[in-house]
Amino acid sequence: MCSPRADTRVGPCLALIVSLVLCAEVVSAQTRIRAPANKYTPAQDVQLGRKAEAEVRQRLPMLSDAQITAYVASVGRRLLAGVPSSMRHREFRYTFHVVNARDINAFALPGGPMYVNRGMLEAATTEGQVAGVMAHELSHIVLRHGTAQASKATKYEVGTLAGAILGAIIGGRTGNVVAQGTRISLGTAFMRFSREFERQADIEGAQIMARAGYDPRDMAAMFRIIAQRSGAGGPEWLSDHPNPGNRSDYITREARLLRVSNPRRDTAQFRVVRARLRQLPPAPTTRQITQR
Numbered sequence: 001m002c003s004p005r006a007d008t009r010v011g012p013c014l015a016l017i018v019s020l021v022l023c024a025e026v027v028s029a030q031t032r033i034r035a036p037a038n039k040y041t042p043a044q045d046v047q048l049g050r051k052a053e054a055e056v057r058q059r060l061p062m063l064s065d066a067q068i069t070a071y072v073a074s075v076g077r078r079l080l081a082g083v084p085s086s087m088r089h090r091e092f093r094y095t096f097h098v099v100n101a102r103d104i105n106a107f108a109l110p111g112g113p114m115y116v117n118r119g120m121l122e123a124a125t126t127e128g129q130v131a132g133v134m135a136h137e138l139s140h141i142v143l144r145h146g147t148a149q150a151s152k153a154t155k156y157e158v159g160t161l162a163g164a165i166l167g168a169i170i171g172g173r174t175g176n177v178v179a180q181g182t183r184i185s186l187g188t189a190f191m192r193f194s195r196e197f198e199r200q201a202d203i204e205g206a207q208i209m210a211r212a213g214y215d216p217r218d219m220a221a222m223f224r225i226i227a228q229r230s231g232a233g234g235p236e237w238l239s240d241h242p243n244p245g246n247r248s249d250y251i252t253r254e255a256r257l258l259r260v261s262n263p264r265r266d267t268a269q270f271r272v273v274r275a276r277l278r279q280l281p282p283a284p285t286t287r288q289i290t291q292r
Contacts, residue, residue, distance in 0.1 A: 082211030132219025
């Protein structure tokens with residue numbers, strides 16, 4: 001019997017997860033999203049993600065709070081149940097982590113690792129909003145956008161790409177630091193995800209949310225919060241997720257094509273986590289972390 005550990009590794013249990021009864025019904029009129037062309041195999045996604053994950057662990061502090069991390073993993077597992085069968089990759093190993101940084105940011109690596117900043121959890125007002133950001137990032141993984149982006153350049157060995165792609169995916173100040181010292185210069189091919197990839201992740205993420213029992217309009221609401229919080233320099237998330245334009249509008253339109261019965265939005269678990277976060281010492285900013 002498969003039993004996911006508290007460290008949030010859930011890949012081996014995907015068959016069990018997808019057998020859960022879903023509380024959403026998706027209508028046939030939904031927008032169809034196709035994964036982009038990709039020169040890499042899913043197994044190479046996993047290899048690349050593991051190398052990039054090692055870089056993340058060296059450079060970013062993880063929040064060592066089992067209750068908060070377990071909560072984020074539970075949201076992740078619920079969303080995994082909403083991934084369509086055509087986008088499930090048996091090789092992938094999904095893990096969910098919380099970065100102890102107060103910037104509003106989240107990112108995902110090829111093959112399954114996902115990171116949500118503490119600042120993202122603190123900015124959200126409902127679980128549905130947290131799920132919206134995570135569904136967007138999960139869509140980048142299942143659509144294999146990281147290696148699809150790499151496929152636009154000459155094919156390099158996976159090992160030489162890890163730092164460059166990781167820097168591009170994380171974006172912003174942190175991404176610039178992570179990408180430093182890579183052995184190759186890939187130019188604009190490894191800049192941020194394209195606007196089309198962002199739009200794909202928004203729409204596929206909305207559909208995953210609906211299948212998992214969340215209201216996709218909560219994704220649009222969270223993006224509005226992120227935009228409103230943009231001051232000098234803007235939230236870190238905006239720096240590596242270029243706005244495809246009219247983001248809230250087209251997510252809301254997509255939501256109208258999806259039927260969700262009794263959507264999961266504000267939960268007792270989310271409120272407990274928010275209260276626990278308020279009890280913790282203040283988190284540093286990404287700039288403070290990278291300047292140490």
